[in-house]
Amino acid sequence: MNKSYSRLTVRYNHNQVLVWLCVLSFFSVLNEMVLNVSLPDIADYFGKPPAIANWVNTAFMLTFSVGTAVYGKLSDQLGLKKLLLFGIIMNCFGSIIGFAGHSFFPILITARLIQGIGAAAFPALVMVVVARYIPKENRGRAFGLIGSIVAMGEGVGPAIGGFIAHYINWSYLLLIPTVTMITVPFLIKLLEKEERVEGRFDIAGMVLMSAGIVCFMMFTTSYKVFLLIISVVLLLLFIRHIRKAADPFVDPALGKNASFMIGVLCGGLIFGTVAGFISMVPYMMKDVHHLSTAAIGSGILFPGTISVIIFGYIGGLLVDRKGSLYVLTIGAAFLSISFLIAACFIEATPWLMTTILVFVFGGLSFTKTVISTIVSSSLKQKEAGAGMSLLNFTSFLAEGMGIAIVGGLLSISLLDRKLLPINFDGSTYLYSNMLVLFAAIVVMSWLVILNVYKRSQKNG
Structure with missing residues (x-):
């Protein structure tokens, strides 16, 4: 009787831990996605060009990317429980500061930096918590569930963000992460106190x-x-x-692994390009088609972001059956062809962009699956932990850089001229030329990865 009760209690605790990890995972992704659709509104509110307004997202991604590497290195020294609770509190603290001071741009940027510091704890530590607290026979289901929750957060983020920004005010989006405070008492109770491991940072x-x-x-x-x-x-x-x-922050030995570095850098180029494109879509839809924030969030972005769930599953199956480079080629084709079609028909119905975004997110999902696979295969067993940590860091950082670079290009006249033999009106040339540039970056990255990994397969 006591043994049976004990097993039920342990299983109940495992399930509770998983529930609260899902809540954290969902809101960490939501925090990243909801403000993207409101960037034009924020630019108008402060009278700032996209180069400055995009720092609302860039600031978050900057501390978020660095934070994922920091939390991972500190997890053994300080313990998961302390770091996870610190992340939740910092994320909520940044949210409250941002909402209270949203009328002052420097305070808003500071708040987003603080939010990024807090939110970085979730992707860095959630998977480690699963590995330590969930029984081995249930980990596959746990990782799958958290992955689905993350995909759902990415999917509904633009719709929620567009609805709140249009019908209430974009500043209320900053309060969404405060919901994670409900997890604190449960995590304090459920997570065990861990022994500290001595080490240098x-x-x-x-x-x-x-x-x-x-x-x-x-x-x-x-x-x-x-x-x-x-x-x-x-x-x-x-x-x-x-x-x-x-004990360096980044292992320099990884720089000698050419296949690994090419995969990380070219993957970062693709991820950054797509992140920059997604940040450009709200500006483009407002300037060219004069759509509302709600319409952009739910009608333009939502179908594409929610399709990630389906494409992620399909991409995994295709990698196993056809191989990584085959799936990478499909992903690169989805991205580059979608960008070129958008560049040529940008003034057509805005709902064409809805379809294009489905294939862009599909191509991104395929590419992410493949980059993770081929990068991990290029690492020795002893390099796996540091290598995959560097890949995650580079991916998040590239997304922040992509948003910053696209904001800068939207604010200068470098590409605001007729380059394609197509007649457009107004600022449409700028967006069309940017899309051609995106396609070129994707094709170049694909060719480099294809060449390097085919050569490494022959040598291997």
Whole structure:
């Protein structure tokens, strides 16, 4: 009787942990997606160009990407429970600051930086919690459930964001992460106290890398050359530092693995390009077709984001049956062809963009599946943890950079001219040329990955 009761209690605790992890996963993704559709409204509210307004998302992605690497390295030293609770509190703290001070742009950006610091704990630690607290025979189901919840958050984010921004106000979107506070008492009760593991944390490496990235992102906003020079100097100092550090923030040995680095860099280019495109869609739909924020969120973005669930499943099946490079080619074709069709028919019905976005998100889903597969296959067993952590960090960072770079290009006249033999009105040339540029980046990245991995297969 006691043994049976004990087993039921343990199973009940495991299920409770999983429920609250799903809540955290859902709202962490939602926090990333909901404000994207409101970027034009935020730009109009503050009277800022896209290069500045896009920092509402770029600031979040900056600390979010760096944070995922930091939390992963600190999890053994400080314990999952403390870090997870710290992340929740910081995320909610940033939300309240952002909502209270949303009328002041510097406060809004500061709040998004704080939100990113907090939200980074969720993807970095949730999977580790599953590995430690969920029984081995149930982990597959747990990972699958969390993956589905994340996909659902990505799907409904634009619809929720568009509805609230249009019918209430975009500032209320900042309060959504505060819902995660309901998980705190349960996680305190359910997660065990862990023993600390002694170790060093490379603070100098983190600071050098973060400062270099910030300067580069600021360069993409203002195009002031001195910021680019500072960025390059800081990143060179970072590379020099990690070669000498006892426990470096990034393992320099990974840089010697050519296949791994090509996969990470080219994958980052594709992810950043798609993130930049998605951030451009609301501006494009408002400028070219004069759609409302609600219509953009629910009618244009929602079908594409929700299709990720289906394409993710199909992509996994195709990788197993046809191979990674086959699926990568399909994903790259979806992306590049979709961008080119949008570039040529941008002034056609806005609902064409709905269909295009379904294939863009499908191509992104295929590409993410493949990049993870081929990058992991290029790593030795002892490099797997550090390598996959670097891939996740690079992917999140590339998305933030993509949003910043696209915002900068939308704010200058570099591409605002007729380049294609098609007659458009007004600012349509700018968006059309950007779409052609996106297609070129995807095709170039695909060709490089294809060449490198075919060569490595022959040599292997």
